[in-house]
Amino acid sequence: MVKQSSECLLDSHDLLVNVIIKMTSAMGEGAGSLMGVNGVLKRDLDYVLTLDKFRDEYETIFGPHSHFHPPDGFLTNPEKSTTITVECKSGIDEDETNLKEQLFFYSSNPRFKEIFLDPYEKTEILIVCTEDCLTDACAIIEDYGTTTNCVVWAVKKKSQSDEFSVQKRFGKHIDADLNKMMGEGKDVLPPSNVFLVSPHISPPRLAAEIIKRLLSSFVGSLEPELKIKQFIEKQTDSVISYKRMRDTIRYVFTLVPELGELNEDKTIINFKNLRNFEKIQRKRRRICNLSKYEFEQELRNASQKKRRKRKLKEADKAQTKIPMFLN
C-alpha cells in the first residue's frame, strides 16, 4: 500500500480564514476561463477582506505588555464606511489567543482604533467560529458585554455535500444588507488554496510550512544559495512577521539538517544536494504533529546535539594539530 500517512492536515483555524477569503475574493473558475466569479460578499455587497501583515513593530506601537493579538483580518466596505474586525475561532482560549482579552483589545484600545479602524464610521467585531465552539463564543460575548457591536457567524460542514454553510448565529450587523444575507446563511465551497494567513499559527505548524516552501524554493532555484531575507519577501501570501519567519527558518535548519545549513551569521541558506525527499517529508510530518512544548523540547535536544557535535569536531581538529606541531 503506497498511501502514506498524511497527518499534517489543515488546521481548522486555517480553514475558517480561507473560507472567508473565498467569500471575499474574485474566483476565476470555469474550464480555464479568466471570467471571475466573485465571492458572495464581494459580488453582492462589495466587502473585501484585508489582512494585516503582522509586524515586529507592533510591540513598539502597542507597548510590550499590551496583550496585542492581531485579528485575522478586516472586512471592509469603503462605500458604506464600514470595517469589521474578523477573528476566527476553532476553539476557545487556544494557546495564545483568549477571546475575552481580544474583545477587550479590539473594542477599547485607542491605538488599535486609530491604526486599524480609522477613518471608518461604522465598526464592529465579527467572530467566525466552528459549530463546536459557537455556544462558548456567544456566552463569552454576552458575559463580556463589549461596547462595540459583536456578531458571530458559524461555519458548518453541510451534510451530504462538500459545501460549508456560513450563517450569522448571534448579534445583528450594522449593515442591514449584510445582516439579511448572513442571517439567511450562505453556502461556500471549501477552499482550493491555503495561504499563510493565520497570525497565531503554532510554531511546529509554521516550521512544517516553511520546510515545504524551502523545498520549493530550493528546487526552483538555479543557485545553491538563498538569502533568508529574499526567501521571506517571496512569501507574498504570508502575514507572519519577518522576525518570526527568520527565527523559524533557523529552527528548521537545526531540526532538518538534511535541507542544508546556514552561513555563520545565519543570513544565507546553503542548500544541500537534496536527494532523499521522502526523509525530509517524514521529518516534516513529524514536526507538524508535535505540540508546542514537544517542539521546543525537540529543538533544545537538536541544538544540544549540534553543539556536542561541533565540540567533538573542534576537539578532533585540536588533536590532529598536535602531531603536526611536533613534526
Next chain:
Amino acid sequence: MDEETSTLTFEQFVSEATEQVRKGNSLSGVIVFSENDAWRNFERVISRFNIESRIWTADQIDTAQNDFFILRFTKRADATNRADARRRLFFIKVVTERESNQSCTTLYVFSYEGSELFRVFKSLVEKTRYMWRGWIGSRFLERFDEFVRSVYLKELGREGAEASTVLVKFVLETRDVKSKDRKGSSINYEKRSEEDLNKLRTFYWKEFAELLYVKKGKYKITTNARYFSVALSDRTEFTLMEGDLLEFLALFKYVLFYARELRDKFKKKILINKSQRAVRATNETLEFLSFDKIELIKIDVDNPVISSWRDNLVNTFSIDHLREFKLLNFVLQEGNPYFLAETIDLENGSRTYVSMVENSIRISPAIEQTEPSTISKLFSVLQSRVDPSINLIERW
C-alpha cells in the same frame, strides 16, 4: 568549439526532409514552448550541458535566417576526431515570435535521430528553465481521428472530410494506481471505437487494478491526394514515417493551436494586493494584504470511465514522492470527498494546489502564477492515474 554558420534555409530543410522521408528515413519532431524568451539563452544552457554531460557535447549553428538554427550533438568519444565524427542535428524553427502581449515563443524541433538522442534533447529542454515540451494529453490522442476530420471539414469541406480515413493504433501504458512507479509494460491496441477502448479499460481496472493511458498514437491518414503515416505522443512529439512534410505541417499546425490554447489556459494567477498605512504616533508603516483575485482550473468529471476515480485521486496525491512525474505531494485535507493536496514540481519548484469536490477537480496556484509545464504534468497524472476521461478542452 568554433562558431559555425550554415547556408541551409528552413524551406530547403523542408524539401530535403520530404525527400528523406520518401527514402524511408523517418523524421521526428516536437513542439517546444519558451516562456520569457528563455530560448534566447540557449547558448548558456548548452555550455552548462557541455560541462555536465559525460557522453555528449552540443553546439549551436546559426543560419542566415534569424528564426531557424541548428543544434548539433557530438559524442565526446568522437569529438577528438572531428572529421570522422557522426554529427547529430536538431533543426529548430521559431514558429511564433514572442509578441508584446504574449510571454511565450513557440518552436518546432525536427531531427532524423532516434529515441536515444531525442531523450538527450528532451533532458536539455527540461533543464532549461521556462522551456518545456508542449502537451496535448492522452485524451486528445484517443480522439485524434475526430480532430483530423474536423480539420479537414474546415480545410477541404464536407467531401474532403468524408473522404478522409484515419487508421489508429495506440501504445497504452499501464499503471497500478497504488504503486509509486509506472509499470514497465505497454500494450499495442488497434482502436475500434471509444466504447471498445473504455471496455478494455474497465476490464483492466476490474481484473488487475490497472489504468490504461494512451501514451502514443500511430495514425495512417488518407484524404484526397494526401497520405501520412505518423506517430504522435501526448507531449506533442511526432514521427513522420510517410508523407510530405509541408502537407503534414499544414495539419500539425492545428495540433499546435490546440497545445497553445491549453498552455494559455494552464496559466492561472493570484493577485495579492499590498497596501501600506503609516502610524502617525510612532512613524511606523504597517502593511496590509488582500486577495483580490484567485484563478483556478475547474475540471468537471461528468462521465468517468473509472467509477472509483475519487479514490484514485486520493491515493495518487497521497504518495509523498511521485517519482515518475517528479512531484512531491502534501495532503492538506481529507474529507469525504473534499480532498486538498499541495504539490511541488521538482523540475521548477512550482507549488500548486489540487483539490476535489464532489464531481470536480480544481487546480490552483499557491503563489503568483502556475507554471504551464507543471499543470500539463498534473493533467498527465490525472489522465494516467485518476481517470482517462479527464480533459480541459474537448472541442476541436
